[in-house]
Amino acid sequence: MEFSNKAHWETIYTTKTPEQVSWTQEKPAISLELIEAVNLPKSAKIIDIGGGDSLLVDFLLEAGYSEITVLDISQAALDRAKKRLGSKAALVTWICSDILDFKPTEMYQLWHDRAAFHFLTQPKSIATYTELTEKHAVNLIIGTFSESGPLKCSGLEIKQYSEKLMEISFEKAFTKIECVFSDHVTPFDTTQHFIFCRFQRNA
Secondary structure, three states: OOOOHHHHHHHHHHHOOHHHOOOOOOOOHHHHHHHHHHOOOOOOEEEEEOOOOOOHHHHHHHOOOOEEEEEEOOHHHHHHHHHHHHHHHHHEEEEEOOHHHOOOOOOEEEEEEEOOHHHOOOHHHHHHHHHHHHHHEEEEEEEEEEOOOOOEEOOEEOOOEOHHHHHHHHOOOEEEEEEEEEEEEOOOOOEEEEEEEEEEEOO
């Protein structure tokens, strides 16, 4: 039976609570710091790739951002986020799609991705992703497992990144502004080493 990426993530989000998955954060502090550093107007179009039921959208709404899109392959994940946000969910654009099937129709002032990009392990998939950013993003914030991070997540192989490899991956259209390393402590007290890089579109 052929592996289904969507089925895998739907199963995760329908059978596990936030406390039972490694990526849960009470506050996505590094993402928020890097977003603040971009110095965007509150009306800027922001998309969170693989946002799932992450709390980033809650903090962005609280900060006054008004044009937020959350994309995830799992409808169950998006439904959990909507339920948590209640009436505020209507302020967000929700897109259920595999990133490789995503067909954006607009330019995003900020493209944020914490821990979705590193699940793309094939050169063709990585190229599809980077081409999307080249056509539809002005600023990028990408967080992935570093070379000291795990080799797998949620039972799936991932691709580790160094600062140099991150830079090379997006150098066609973007300049690296900064990269920071971070230890993410999971809900079950293990540590995952991340690298977050911020890029700006070349003039």
